[in-house]
Amino acid sequence: MLPRRIYQFLIIFLLGIAVLFAVKYLFGLSDYVIPSPADLRDTLAAVYKHYGADVASTLSVAIIGQVVSIFLALMVGILGRQTTWFGSFIKVAAYNVQAYPIVAIAPIIFILFGDGFFSRLLIAAMICYFPILLSVLGIMSEPVKEIEHFYRVTGRMRWQLEVKIRAFENLNKLTTVISGSATLAMAGTIVAEFIAANAGIGYSIRIALYQSDLSKILVALFLIGITLAIYQGLLEAAGRMIGKGVTVTR
Amino acid sequence: MKKIWTGFLFVILLTAAQFLPAGLLAAEGGKEQLTYRLKWLFNVSVMGDLYAGEMGFFEGANLDVTVKEGGPERDAIRELELGYADFGVASADQVIRALSKGSPVVVLAQLFQVNPLQWIYRPDRVEITQVKDLKAKTVGVTFGGNDETIMRTLLASQGLSEGDVRIYSVRYDYTPFYRRKADLWPVYVNSQGPIISWKLKRAGERVAFFDPSAHGVKFVANSVVTSVRMAREHPDTVKRFMQALLQGWEAAFKPENSKAALEVLSKYDRDTPRPILEKQLAMTRKLVKPDDSVDIGTFDREAWQQTERIMLEQQQIKAPVGVDKVLIQF
Numbered sequence: 001m002l003p004r005r006i007y008q009f010l011i012i013f014l015l016g017i018a019v020l021f022a023v024k025y026l027f028g029l030s031d032y033v034i035p036s037p038a039d040l041r042d043t044l045a046a047v048y049k050h051y052g053a054d055v056a057s058t059l060s061v062a063i064i065g066q067v068v069s070i071f072l073a074l075m076v077g078i079l080g081r082q083t084t085w086f087g088s089f090i091k092v093a094a095y096n097v098q099a100y101p102i103v104a105i106a107p108i109i110f111i112l113f114g115d116g117f118f119s120r121l122l123i124a125a126m127i128c129y130f131p132i133l134l135s136v137l138g139i140m141s142e143p144v145k146e147i148e149h150f151y152r153v154t155g156r157m158r159w160q161l162e163v164k165i166r167a168f169e170n171l172n173k174l175t176t177v178i179s180g181s182a183t184l185a186m187a188g189t190i191v192a193e194f195i196a197a198n199a200g201i202g203y204s205i206r207i208a209l210y211q212s213d214l215s216k217i218l219v220a221l222f223l224i225g226i227t228l229a230i231y232q233g234l235l236e237a238a239g240r241m242i243g244k245g246v247t248v249t250r
Numbered sequence: 251m252k253k254i255w256t257g258f259l260f261v262i263l264l265t266a267a268q269f270l271p272a273g274l275l276a277a278e279g280g281k282e283q284l285t286y287r288l289k290w291l292f293n294v295s296v297m298g299d300l301y302a303g304e305m306g307f308f309e310g311a312n313l314d315v316t317v318k319e320g321g322p323e324r325d326a327i328r329e330l331e332l333g334y335a336d337f338g339v340a341s342a343d344q345v346i347r348a349l350s351k352g353s354p355v356v357v358l359a360q361l362f363q364v365n366p367l368q369w370i371y372r373p374d375r376v377e378i379t380q381v382k383d384l385k386a387k388t389v390g391v392t393f394g395g396n397d398e399t400i401m402r403t404l405l406a407s408q409g410l411s412e413g414d415v416r417i418y419s420v421r422y423d424y425t426p427f428y429r430r431k432a433d434l435w436p437v438y439v440n441s442q443g444p445i446i447s448w449k450l451k452r453a454g455e456r457v458a459f460f461d462p463s464a465h466g467v468k469f470v471a472n473s474v475v476t477s478v479r480m481a482r483e484h485p486d487t488v489k490r491f492m493q494a495l496l497q498g499w500e501a502a503f504k505p506e507n508s509k510a511a512l513e514v515l516s517k518y519d520r521d522t523p524r525p526i527l528e529k530q531l532a533m534t535r536k537l538v539k540p541d542d543s544v545d546i547g548t549f550d551r552e553a554w555q556q557t558e559r560i561m562l563e564q565q566q567i568k569a570p571v572g573v574d575k576v577l578i579q580f
Contacts, residue, residue, distance in 0.1 A: 032351035033331050039351075107423050115421060198393075198419040207394030211566070212325055212347055 001240075002233035009229035013222055020218075035215035043215040048223070051216075054201040055223045058189050059231065061117065061200065065124030066185035070178060073129045077136030078163055091137065098130040102188075106195045120192040120200065127188030128181050135177040139170040175239030182232050186224065281314040282487055287335040288320040289472055292518035293441050294530035295366065296339070297511060298538070298546065302498020304514045311494035313487075327355050330477045337480075337491060342470035342557045342573075343396060349571040354478035356576045358492050359547030360554075361499065362471040364537045367397055369434040369460040370446055376433045378460050381408040388416040390427065390435040395420075397436040400462050400469050403560045407466060434460060440537055444529035445522070468553035469560065481578065492547075492580040499546040503535045549577045 017040075024034040031039050080090040102123055113119045144165050151157040151165075167174060193202025201220050208216035288296050299317055302308055308315040318335070320326065326338025327348045339361070340348075348355050369389070371378055376387055381404050391398045397420070405411065418432040424446060427435035437443055439459050447457050462469065474495065481488055502511045508531065515527050522530070538546050551574060558573045 027332075029331055030348070030351055030353040032348040032353035033328050035351075107425070110421070110423070111425055115419075195421070203393075209322065210392070210394035212328075212344060 001236055002230065005229045005233035005236075006226065009225050013225055017218070032212070033214075035218070040215050040218060043213075044219050044222075047216060047219055051201060051204060051220055051223050054199070054204050055220075055227050058186065058193065058200040058202065058224075059227055061120045061192075062124055062182070062185040062189040063231075065121050065189060066128055066178075066181055068121065069125040069129030069132055069181065069185065072125065073132035073136045076133055077140045078159075080137055081140035081163075081166075094130070094133055097126070102127060102191060103195060106192070115198055120189055123192035123195070124185055124188035127191060128185040131184060132177055132181050135173065139173060140166050142166065142170075144169045171242070172239075175236075175242065179232055179235040179239055182235055183228060186228050186231075190224070281309070281312050283314045283316070284336040284487070284491060285316050285318060285334065286491075287318050287324065287326040287329050287338040289324075289326060289339040289341065290320045292319055293522075294515060294519070294527065294534050295438065295441055295472065297515060297531065297534060298361070298499025298502045299339075299495065300514050300518055301502035301507075301511055302495050304517070305498065305501065305510070307494040307498040307501070308491075311490040313491060313494060315491070327353055327475060330355060330475065330480075336487075337474060337476050339472050340475045341396065341472060342554060343399065343561060343566070345473065345475060345576070346558050346561055346567060346571055346573055349573060349576065350567040350569070355475050356478055356481050356578050357473050357475050357549075357573075358481075358488065358578060358580055359474040359496060360470060360549050360577075361473060361547065362537050363540050363544060363548070363550060364461075364463050365396075365400075365469050365471040366438045366440045366534075366537050367400065367436060367469075367471065368439040368443070368462065369397075370427070370437045370439075370443065370457050371434045371460060372430075372450075373456055373458045375430070378434070378458075381405070381465050382410070384434070385410060385414050386416070387433040388418050388431065390418045390420040390432045392420040392436060395436075396469060399560060399564055399566065400467055402564060403467050403469075404462055404465060406563075440530055440533040444526050444533060448526060448529075467560075468550065468556050470550065470553045470557050474547075481580075485580075489580045496545070496547045499538065503531075503539055503546070547579075549579065551577065 020034050021037065023029065024036075035043070076090055076094050080087050080094065105126075106119075106123065109119050109122055113122065140163065147165050147169070148157065148162065151161060189200065190202035190205070193200035194206050195202075201224060205217055205220050208214075208220065286299065288299060290296065292300065296317075303315060303317050320339065325344070326335060326340045327344055329335040330338055331353060337358075340355075345355060345357055377383060378387075384405070389401060391401050402412070405415065418426060420426075420436060424435060426432045427446075428450075437446060437459075439461075443459060450457050474492070476488060501507055502514075508528075511531060512524070512527055515531065516522075516524060519527065554573050554577060558567075558571060561567050562570060
């Protein structure tokens with residue numbers, strides 16, 4: 001699965017680059033608009049170490065942000081699954097927070113926490129958590145009637161048991177959502193770095209944009225894509241292992 | 251079924267129209283339709299461009315010009331090459347970088363004689379009369395931005411290294427300066443300068459500006475550009491456009507037209523209070539027309555050469571581009 005993720009990404013990226021080069025040579029555009037293959041190669045050779053370290057820094061924040069957002073989404077999802085006033089209040093609060101554009105909230109975050117690690121983490125988690133929350137709410141609000149009925153009529157149903165039943169019965173969905181949210185966590189971290197941090201690949205992309213250097217941006221995109229493909233592949237593999245473990249236990 | 255196909259065709263035609271190159275469509279009344287992409291958002295730095303459009307200077311030259319806002323993600327030179335714009339505004343470093351990568355661009359006028367990019371500071375806290383006074387100060391710098399290049403050049407000109415100052419990475423808001431985490435902060439003196447000065451004045455603080463050009467570093471700012479093809483194939487259009495544009499700029503900064511200029515400006519920049527706009531206008535006048543004998547649009551060739559030299563020294567370009575050759579006064 002992991003090698004397949006990587007070569008699928010390579011196919012997509014190379015197709016994208018091929019389209020760019022086709023446009024460049026078809027319309028006779030200069031290297032300023034679309035860099036030449038030689039320019040791209042030279043840039044890759046010049047910045048791959050520096051950008052590689054930046055991507056690693058971004059990924060580390062993204063992973064922590066993803067863990068935080070999964071935890072947060074599970075908490076809110078579990079609390080919000082109930083059809084009580086409190087459950088509805090939690091849902092409304094979660095939806096409202098998401099309605100604010102992150103670029104509007106960012107200045108407040110930077111005033112409170114500065115432009116270091118914590119701000120990047122918080123913004124990444126904020127961008128990542130909502131789609132997870134929606135899935136968790138969907139899963140947790142849907143009763144697994146055939147199993148839950150037995151516990152309810154025997155009076156043994158507790159909320160912990162309800163959550164466990166619903167989670168285990170929807171394990172595949174949950175692992176797919178978590179694996180998919182890796183992309184959002186990475187995107188969230190890059191947005192945070194682009195807006196205001198002073199580290200990470202988002203920050204390097206901002207500098208490249210200031211310098212109108214598309215070849216640097218393409219190199220950054222390549223490194224982000226390949227890193228994400230590996231990370232997602234690993235998450236999927238872990239999801240499958242957990243799934244197998246659950247099946248064996250049953 | 252026929253209706254569906256008609257609707258489908260309409261959508262396709264409408265979509266295709268979006269991709270037509272700029273300037274291809276002829277406006278009503280036989281006026282030539284042109285697109286002019288600015289470097290930044292509508293504010294006092296594009297006063298003359300707005301004035302030329304609003305007060306009928308383009309119309310008088312038989313031109314129908316769409317003036318489009320710029321922004322951080324916009325690059326007028328790229329748009330010229332892609333055919334999305336006919337004219338644009340770009341900074342000198344953008345022009346030089348584009349030339350170094352083979353972009354067919356020419357410069358038609360230099361709008362700012364003095365670069366508006368300066369550093370704001372609190373004179374009660376630090377005293378900056380010469381470059382050496384920057385030593386041991388915390389200086390805000392946007393990594394990758396013009397201000398980084400200018401600051402590096404300033405420091406090098408006095409034998410100072412980066413280790414002699416504390417560099418503070420600048421982001422888009424001024425909180426670190428307000429909170430005194432940085433002693434000097436880069437600002438556009440004509441647009442942001444009056445706003446920040448006003449805010450700090452209300453808090454009982456005085457501000458001053460550190461101008462790199464007063465210390466020998468002349469880094470050219472906004473200029474009007476077009477493609478080599480446009481200049482070669484449509485010299486008459488270029489001439490009419492430039493005449494109308496520069497007449498607009500000259501008129502906008504005539505003291506007797508101040509009221510009209512402010513009306514135009516407040517129409518486009520609604521969020522800035524009128525007293526601030528007045529200050530911005532006065533400040534911009536000093537930068538685009540520092541001397542009555544200098545026509546707006548005049549090239550400071552020495553400054554262009556210096557800008558190229560600085561970029562070469564800082565390895566932002568690999569080889570000289572001979573920027574002097576693309577400065578064409580129409």
